[in-house]
Amino acid sequence: MKKILLFSLLMLLTVCVYAQRQTIGERVAPPAGYVREELPDASFGRYLRELPLLPEGSKVLLFDGNVKANQAAAYAVVDIDIGNRDLQQCADAVIRLRAEYLYQQKKYKEIHFNFTNGFRADYTKWAAGNRIRVDGNQVSWYAARAEDYTYPTFRAYLDLVFIYAGTASLAKELVKVDYQELKAGDVFIQGGFPGHAVIVVDVAIHPQTGKKVYLLAQSYMPAQHIHVLTNPANRTLSPWYELESTATGSVYTPEWTFEKSDLMRFP
Numbered sequence: 552m553k554k555i556l557l558f559s560l561l562m563l564l565t566v567c568v569y570a571q572r573q574t575i576g577e578r579v580a581p582p583a584g585y586v587r588e589e590l591p592d593a594s595f596g597r598y599l600r601e602l603p604l605l606p607e608g609s610k611v612l613l614f615d616g617n618v619k620a621n622q623a624a625a626y627a628v629v630d631i632d633i634g635n636r637d638l639q640q641c642a643d644a645v646i647r648l649r650a651e652y653l654y655q656q657k658k659y660k661e662i663h664f665n666f667t668n669g670f671r672a673d674y675t676k677w678a679a680g681n682r683i684r685v686d687g688n689q690v691s692w693y694a695a696r697a698e699d700y701t702y703p704t705f706r707a708y709l710d711l712v713f714i715y716a717g718t719a720s721l722a723k724e725l726v727k728v729d730y731q732e733l734k735a736g737d738v739f740i741q742g743g744f745p746g747h748a749v750i751v752v753d754v755a756i757h758p759q760t761g762k763k764v765y766l767l768a769q770s771y772m773p774a775q776h777i778h779v780l781t782n783p784a785n786r787t788l789s790p791w792y793e794l795e796s797t798a799t800g801s802v803y804t805p806e807w808t809f810e811k812s813d814l815m816r817f818p
Contacts (some may be wrong), residue, residue, distance in 0.1 A: 572812035575766065575779060575800050576600040578607070578627060581755035582791055585764060588735070588754045595817070596735030597750040598652040599768075603630040607777075614639070614774040622804035625689055626790035629768065637774045638713035642721045642748045644770030644777045645738055646712060650674070665724055666690060666715035678709045685715070718746030723817035733765060734747060737816050739802060739809040745772060747807040752779065755791070763794040772805055780804055 590597040607629040611619040614633045619625075631647070633639055639647060646664055653662045654674075662674035670690040672683060682695040682781060688742045722742030733751060740748040753766040767790075782789035784803040792802065795811075802809040 554786060563594070571647075572606075573604050574601045574603055575627070575629075575753055578604055579753070579766060579779065580749055581762060582788060584759070585755040585757050585762075587687055588756055588763075589733065591746070593656060595652050596734075596754070599648065599735050599750070602648075602752065602768075603791045604779075613774045619775050621806065624771075624780060626781045627778075627779040629777040629779070631777055633735060633770075633776055634710060636710070639770055639774040639777075640717075640745075640769055640772050642718040642740070642746070643713040643717065643774070645721065645740075645748050645750050645769075646716060647709060648777070650709055650712075654702075659700070663721045664712050664716050666712075668715075668716055669720075670715075670774075672708075672712055672715075673793075674705070674708055678704060683711060684728065690715075711781065713732060717744070718742045718748050719744060720749065722815065725818075726818050727812075728814050728816045730814050731794070732810040733763070733764075733794055736818075737779050737806075737814055738787060739767070739813045740815055741807075741809060741813055747771075747809075749780065749804055749807070749809070754794075764788065764791040766790060767792060767804060769804070769806075772810060785787075789796045 561751050592731045609627055609628045611622060611625045613619055614635060614637050631747050648664050659675050663671055665671050670797050678700045680693045680698050684691050684693055690781055718740055719742040722740050728737060735754050736750055739749045748770040749767045751765050752768045754763055756763050768777055769780060770777050779790055782792050798811060800811055804810060
């Protein structure tokens with residue numbers, strides 16, 4: 552009888568935990584009058600909208616377990632690991648989300664990112680058993696082990712990319728997109744050292760007016776939970792951002808100011 556009661560209690564706790572594990576699309580309602588844009592099931596935008604969130608009230612943690620000082624920047628915290636090293640910062644979070652989507656879709660050949668020096672790190676070469684040797688500015692592949700497409704090996708690949716890639720390299724891989732054409736999966740990015748990058752994780756539209764709003768997410772320095780951003784310029788609309796009619800001007804996020812011309816997209 553005690554075993555049955557204990558099992559029942561564990562099942563109830565499990566159900567409660569998963570009941571709280573909402574996605575961005577489930578928890579973050581669009582502003583009054585707006586509806587979410589329809590997205591294909593297998594699209595990058597749908598993947599981002601369905602990112603799971605930690606329970607409401609969760610803090611943004613740093614890679615070392617400490618609490619981020621500026622909690623006001625976060626509206627919700629994405630339930631995805633940070634790692635235990637200071638690696639998954641701003642551009643790395645964008646890389647992580649794009650790579651996770653492609654891995655989930657088994658589009659392994661599309662998973663590749665450049666290091667700051669221009670070296671192209673293809674996941675398929677890594678999964679085939681090759682590893683990367685870095686000697687100063689010289690980077691090369693070498694055969695090391697058997698083929699392995701498992702998730703732990705994929706994560707190890709990403710950690711290496713995080714070490715040697717950043718906003719400067721990612722900005723060169725993306726393509727410019729007109730601000731008015733913004734869609735989920737696009738990235739506001741200023742390449743530099745450090746530079747910064749945030750990603751559009753959802754878009755909603757007003758059926759009558761045609762106006763659009765969007766959500767942004769980021770990681771930052773030091774490495775920390777990926778989180779949906781608040782809108783410091785419009786507390787009433789927050790966490791949504793209005794897609795303005797003018798193609799020039801600034802986009803104010805809690806910890807960085809972008810220009811509308813900084814919008815880019817994965818090719």
